[in-house]
Amino acid sequence: MQLLIFAFSALAIWLIASPSPRSQRWGALFGLAGQPFWLLETWSAQQLGIFALSIFYTVAWARAVRTHWFGRT
Numbered sequence: 001m002q003l004l005i006f007a008f009s010a011l012a013i014w015l016i017a018s019p020s021p022r023s024q025r026w027g028a029l030f031g032l033a034g035q036p037f038w039l040l041e042t043w044s045a046q047q048l049g050i051f052a053l054s055i056f057y058t059v060a061w062a063r064a065v066r067t068h069w070f071g072r073t
């Protein structure tokens with residue numbers, strides 16, 4: 001689980017910070033794809049503060065996917 005969290009999160013941040021709009025687009029998608037792992041891991045560890053933050057990040061990544069993939073803000 002932690003390996004998946006690391007892989008998706010690191011790749012998402014790397015891509016979203018790229019100057020290339022195409023890379024940013026994929027970064028948003030990888031960020032959103034990694035969120036279920038964050039949510040499951042923090043919930044099972046009873047890390048409620050980080051779980052709440054993960055919910056916020058899920059919404060933020062979804063917003064980025066909507067912006068970069070569907071052209072909406």
